[in-house]
Amino acid sequence: MKPAKINVVVEGTTRKASELAEPMRQAVITAIDANRHKPGALLPILHAVQDALGYVPPESLAAIAHELNLTRAEVYGVVTFYHHFRDKPPGRAVVQICRAEACQALGARALEAHAKRTLGIDFHETTADGAITLEPVYCLGNCGCGPSVLVDNDELHARVTPAAFDKLVKAARMAT
């Protein structure tokens, strides 16, 4: 059920972070410089890149591999293993709906169907206007007050009815 992820583009891929196009160049160099001294630096670097750009650009993997003395295959293997990392820019707001059992017990399945229908997209897709990316998430630790929704990995919502969902999507569209 994992989404199709990165298509590796080999031709034209630079192995040097300094040769990447902006704003990728700055994000990748900053992420590497801030974390390369850490044992097990790859995840912190990938997080820093995604925090800065909203995704981990496929064209940055060769440079990250080169800087960490890893093969491109190793970096590709890691970035595609984790659900958190995206290979393309998300919409202006990322809306994650919890699919897990505690939220199911309070109507998460209906909320999921409502969200897909009203936004006209499936999970891992972005609305045509580029405003909202919809993602599934498996537990947000808000299991006492579901259904739960997390916006932009920061703003948690509890007891989200379909009407409340419409409201928070409207607010997310207005804010961006």
Add this chain to the structure above:
Amino acid sequence: MSASSIKIYVPCDATALALGAESTARAIAETARTRGIDIELVRNGSRGMFWLEPLVEAATPGGRVAYGLVKSADVASLFDADFLHGGAHGSRVGAIEEQSWFKHQERLCFARVGVTDPLSVDDFIAHGGYAGLRNALSLSGADIVKAVTDSGLRGRGGAAFPTGIKWNTVLGTSAEQKYVVCNADEGDSGTFSDRMLMEGDPLCLIEGMTIAGVAVGATQGYIYLRSEYPHAHRALNAAIANAYAAGWLGADVCGSGKHFDLEVRRGAGAYICGEETSLLDSLEGKRGQVRFKPPLPAIKGLFGQPTVINNVISFASVPIILDRGAQFYRDYGIGRSRGTLPIQLAGNLKRTGLVEKAFGVTLRELLYDYGGGSFSGRPIRAVQVGGPLGAYLPESQFDTVVDYEAFAANGAMLGHGGIVAFDDTVDMAEQARYAMEFCAVESCGKCTPCRIGSIRGVEVIDRIRAGIEREKNFALLDDLCDTMRNGSLCAMGGLTPDPVLSAIKYFAEDFAVR
């Protein structure tokens, strides 16, 4: 703030924020300012009574007085009612410690959560914090480990392995570098005690990990935190910075000459990384795939070095053991389940939240006395305990006692102590299908029974529900579950059959053709 200012507590716990605590806090600060009233706003953890969140408390001269379900629109009327001195108001709850829901709990691990300012080292110490570490610093590593062993503490992450035995193995190794790793990848649905502890009393976790480091001779600790917990991430980083500044972390822990460094690392949305060996691979910057055991992490763990790896609640239970003694902790509980368990009431219940009780309470007491029955008002039909790999239990099993062995005897698992209730609208065939689907999404892919078995499991359940060769397919599902249970490398594939088979066993009527 002047000495005369009154302390007002508004939680910064993620669930409280999701229910509006931020705008409540802002409204209180703003109203106090415009009315010229001197208050000190403290952002505490949650008391764990979610149906009352946002729960505001005023520290009156006569003690703390709570007001429940306080929305920003209610704030002006609270000031009008002089809530700063405990005035009467429709939302007035009174003293939290006097509420029967709270009064009968045994809060050892969660003693400070909701009470103190989570980020204040001074407040932490004023409420008994660091007393355990102070004692530990005067003991030998072996004596610290002995206290943990004698307390009877077992791993609270779910596997319930004796914590002291783990620590003793690491203590007995000789290595240049040992590690202490906290498994804060709390991915089980229905569980949030790790999150609440990390947001509400992060210094307790830091103290527990420091004690572990001192005990086994490890100088570096990591907290592997799931990426879905942004609030806990901020709280931990701030608390770690404050602990360093106050001399409780670093090269000379509290002037003892002992060295302990601590860093938070974020996971990246992989449930399997809650399995300890996957977590270690992930910390090393690799795909989070399960390792073969042996070697045990205690001998060859992070970067191949001896590693203590425990759950948040296991570490957070250690300070009180070192403070009050192994016997004090051991006196709580029943059978081989000693001490207390922070139980999480989740899903379709009226009063959800955190109940810390000594082992021995029944599921029924938790669901009805604490939980108040279902949120929807309909009968509770099924509960799932122990996360997505836990069995579904019907009403006939509700007298099961919270005890690792009692749950195991019923083919269930206490796990991390999360209880998810479902009312009678639940479709158990759908839940069984979801268990397989979840395993397919989250399998690390290393072993075939889990990686392929889960996908086949979804297909077989779909065929049963569609009425295609039902008897054959039930037999096939049984066989498949047997293969997954006995052939998988870790609990992910090994326990996924539990929710599936328990759903069939107890709720067979839901598998009829529709």
